[in-house]
C-alpha cells in the first residue's frame with residue numbers, strides 16, 4: 841500500500857499518509873499498489889496495471905460506453921452524453937448553444953455531437969470526466 845499523493849509506503853490500515861497527510865486513496869500521482877510514479881497521468885499503472893484514479897468509493901462507478909455513445913448520437917444537442925460522463929462544463933455549453941438559438945445552433949452543430957457519440961462508441965473517448973474507463 842503506497843500513498844497515491846507522495847508515493848510513500850503506508851500502513852494499509854492507516855487512514856492518512858504519515859508523510860504528507862493525504863487521505864488514503866486520494867491522489868493520482870502514484871500507484872497505490874506498487875508505488876510507481878504515474879508520469880503519464882493515466883488511470884492505470886503502467887508498471888503493474890493497478891487502477892489509479894479515482895479514489896476508492898468516489899465516482900468509481902464505470903459508465904456504459906454504449907449508453908454514452910447512443911446518448912451522444914440521439915440527444916447530443918442537449919449535451920446529455922456529457923452530463924452522463926460528468927463533463928458538466930462542456931455539457932452545459934452544448935445545452936446553452938441549443939437553447940439560446942432556439943434549437944437552430946443544435947441543428948447546425950449536430951454533426952459535432954454525432955461525431956462525439958461515434959468517438960465514444962469506437963473507444964476514442966474511453967474515459968469519463970473522472971478518468972474512469974468506460975465499460976462495454
Ligand SMILES: [Zn+2]
Nearest residue numbers: 843846857860
Ligand atoms: Zn503521502
Ligand SMILES: [Zn+2]
Nearest residue numbers: 871874885888
Ligand atoms: Zn503499480
